[in-house]
Every structure is written in structure tokens, then in C-alpha cells.
Amino acid sequence: GEAEKWVLMVTAQTPTNIAVIKYWGKRDENLILPVNDSISVTLDPEHLCTTTTVAASPSFDSDRMWLNGKEISLSGDRYQNCLREIRARAGDVEDEGKGVKIAKKDWEKLHLHIASYNNFPTAAGLASSAAGLACLVFALAKLMNVKDDQSKLSAIARQGSGSACRSLYGGFVKWVMGKDDDGKDSLAVQLADEKHWDDLVIIIAVVSSSQKETSSTTGMRETVETSLLLKHRAKEVVPKRTLQMEEAIKNRDFASFAQLTCADSNQFHAVCLDTSPPIFYMNDTSHSIKLWNLALMKQLFSRIISIVEKWNRSEETPQVAYTFDAGPNAVMFARNRKAATLLLQRLLFYFPPSSAADLDSYILGDKSI
Ligand code: 2P0
Numbered sequence: 001g002e003a004e005k006w007v008l009m010v011t012a013q014t015p016t017n018i019a020v021i022k023y024w025g026k027r028d029e030n031l032i033l034p035v036n037d038s039i040s041v042t043l044d045p046e047h048l049c050t051t052t053t054v055a056a057s058p059s060f061d062s063d064r065m066w067l068n069g070k071e072i073s074l075s076g077d078r079y080q081n082c083l084r085e086i087r088a089r090a091g092d093v094e095d096e097g098k099g100v101k102i103a104k105k106d107w108e109k110l111h112l113h114i115a116s117y118n119n120f121p122t123a124a125g126l127a128s129s130a131a132g133l134a135c136l137v138f139a140l141a142k143l144m145n146v147k148d149d150q151s152k153l154s155a156i157a158r159q160g161s162g163s164a165c166r167s168l169y170g171g172f173v174k175w176v177m178g179k180d181d182d183g184k185d186s187l188a189v190q191l192a193d194e195k196h197w198d199d200l201v202i203i204i205a206v207v208s209s210s211q212k213e214t215s216s217t218t219g220m221r222e223t224v225e226t227s228l229l230l231k232h233r234a235k236e237v238v239p240k241r242t243l244q245m246e247e248a249i250k251n252r253d254f255a256s257f258a259q260l261t262c263a264d265s266n267q268f269h270a271v272c273l274d275t276s277p278p279i280f281y282m283n284d285t286s287h288s289i290k291l292w293n294l295a296l297m298k299q300l301f302s303r304i305i306s307i308v309e310k311w312n313r314s315e316e317t318p319q320v321a322y323t324f325d326a327g328p329n330a331v332m333f334a335r336n337r338k339a340a341t342l343l344l345q346r347l348l349f350y351f352p353p354s355s356a357a358d359l360d361s362y363i364l365g366d367k368s369i
Pocket residue numbers: 018019021022023024032038127129130160161162163164216217268325326
């Protein structure tokens with residue numbers, strides 16, 4: 001009847017995050033519990049974000065989801081775990097304008113339609129799953145009037161994709177690995193908000209929009225199974241480095257921040273190389289180079305590293321840090337606007353874009369949410 005025609009909707013927008021202390025390796029694959037803490041910076045939502053609309057209606061027959069306009073399956077454990085956890089925490093919802101009243105228990109039988117858009121390449125190593133799952137959990141929590149705080153929501157988003165838990169907060173965020181077997185204490189906490197370090201500028205060179213070859217999930221499973229270096233990293237290196245990074249962020253100490261960020265990116269890729277069979281994210285020449293007029297992808301990575309390392313050594317104090325994830329894009333942090341301008345000049349000199357349109361692939365943004 002008429003009363004059955006309502007649709008209740010919520011739209012949310014969530015930026016992606018870039019890890020400066022990397023998450024790589026799980027101790028529990030189903031709950032997504034990591035082998036070490038990680039720290040990230042949440043980007044400005046303008047450039048790299050997911051927009052998700054969630055809708056509930058008695059006229060929907062099943063839960064369905066569309067990603068970038070294409071229907072995708074929700075049957076996987078990760079989506080199912082997130083939906084179940086959110087539904088279990090749903091509250092009463094009343095929309096007087098629509099004459100809608102939903103009781104807590106009604107959410108179990110109300111179906112959802114979800115539409116999600118990324119304004120950046122999906123699965124190209126720019127943490128699209130991070131923004132996507134964080135946004136989904138956040139939007140559903142709003143729709144269903146879930147009262148849990150962001151930290152509790154982050155533990156739900158974590159079950160969708162590990163790095164997603166860090167996108168529930170802006171600014172600088174730590175994913176605490178936790179000790180419990182049930183994962184309740186494996187969640188995100190905000191270290192500093194988006195206004196804390198205003199000088200910092202993040203520059204991302206989108207090298208290729210093609211999808212990466214080894215997924216993070218598979219890659220880290222193989223690393224956990226085969227790499228001895230990972231055991232050393234998780235037990236000895238990351239615990240100390242996390243504390244040092246927290247200090248660097250607190251004090252806005254760019255020299256330490258840059259040293260730790262570069263070192264951790266390099267160790268993450270060393271751990272990938274220590275995996276059997278080895279994983280090469282930094283010189284993956286299997287990707288076609290669409291946006292950049294480069295002979296080989298590996299030249300970009302090694303050249304960015306050497307350009308930045310050389311430049312930093314020639315100055316009194318580091319000007320720029322680099323970090324690379326499980327995909328073909330370069331993320332750089334400049335200590336301030338002046339360093340960012342100089343960095344862009346250098347990038348444009350060493351990697352001249354082949355057309356004006358390619359200039360768009362340099363994204364200049366603030367880290368603020
Ligand atoms: C990070 N990455 O800390 C690290 C650095 C990639 C390199 O988190 O299996 O997509 O969904 O938990 O979160 C990528 O891993 O993996 C990632 P799942 P996820 O940002």
C-alpha cells in the first residue's frame with residue numbers, strides 16, 4: 001500500500017588515507033587483525049574520496065550494491081560481516097516528514113540498496129577499499145541510528161578492509177593492533193586532528209590508473225607465510241617506530257616524520273621482496289603506463305627516491321618524504337608550501353607530462369579533511 005512506498009536515505013563522503021607506518025600482515029584473516037600497529041594521514045576529501053548513498057525501503061527485495069555504477073556482489077564475508085555488525089547495533093528511527101517509524105528490530109528484515117562512487121582509480125593502490133568500506137559503515141550507522149562512537153565504528157569498518165578503520169577519522173590516525181582474539185580492541189584512534197599540522201602538503205603522482213596485479217589481501221597472506229623479515233619488523237621495528245612517529249606528529253617534527261615515513265615505506269617493500277615468491281610493487285612493469293611518458297615504471301620509483309634523498313641531504317633539514325603503497329602511485333609529503341612548489345617544479349622537470357591533460361595527474365592537496 002501507500003505506506004510501503006517510502007525510501008529512507010543517507011549520503012556520506014569519506015576520504016582515503018595514506019599510511020606512514022604501514023599495515024602489512026594479518027594475525028587473523030577473518031576478523032582482519034593485523035600483526036602490527038599502523039599510522040596514517042587522512043586526505044582532504046576533495047581529491048580522493050568515496051561518496052556512498054545507502055537506502056532502506058520495504059519495497060526492496062534484497063540487499064544490493066553498485067560500485068561506480070556497476071552492480072557488485074554483497075555475498076562476500078567482508079560485506080556480510082559489516083552489514084551484520086551494523087544491523088546488530090541499529091536503533092529506532094523516526095522520520096516525521098515521511099511518516100516513517102522504524103523500530104530497532106525492523107532493521108533485520110529491511111533491505112538495503114547501496115550506491116558508491118570513487119572519484120579516483122579503484123584498486124590502483126590508492127586505498128580505495130579504505131575509503132569505500134569506511135564510508136559504507138559510516139553511512140549505514142547514520143541511516144540506522146547506531147549510537148556507537150567513531151572508534152567502535154572503526155572496528156566494524158576494519159572487518160571490511162583493514163586500512164578502512166583509519167578513514168573513520170580525519171587528521172593523523174593510529175590503528176591499534178589490539179591484543180584480544182575477538183578484535184574488539186583492534187580499532188582506530190585519532191592522534192591529531194586535521195588542523196594540527198597545517199604546513200604539511202601532500203602531493204600524489206598518479207602514475208597509472210590500471211589495477212594492481214597482486215591484491216593486498218593475497219600479498220600480505222603470502223608475506224605472513226614466508227617472510228622472516230616480517231617477523232622482525234612486526235616484533236622489533238614497528239613498535240619503536242610507532243612511538244617515534246607519534247612524537248614526530250605531536251611535535252610537528254618534519255625531519256623525524258620524513259625519516260620514519262621513508263624508512264617504513266622502504267621496509268614495507270623490503271618485506272614484499274622477502275616474500276616467496278617475491279612481490280615487486282615498486283617496479284611492476286606489467287602495468288601499462290597510461291598517464292606518464294616514462295620508459296619503465298621502476299624508473300619513477302627509484303628516481304623519486306633518489307631525487308628526494310639527494311635533495312634532503314643537500315639541505316640542512318629534510319624537505320620532502322616519500323611513501324609507496326601496494327600500487328603504482330607515488331605519495332610525497334612536503335614540509336610546507338615552499339617545499340611543495342619546489343617539489344612540483346622538480347617532478348615536472350624530471351617527468352615532463354606529455355600533454356596538458358596529464359598535468360591533472362599531479363594532485364596538490366592539503367591533508368585536511
Ligand atoms: C596500509 N596497505 O597500511 C598498507 C600499506 C597497502 C600497503 O592497507 O586485506 O586493502 O582489505 O585488510 O587494507 C592495503 O591493505 O587489505 C593496505 P585488507 P588493505 O595502508
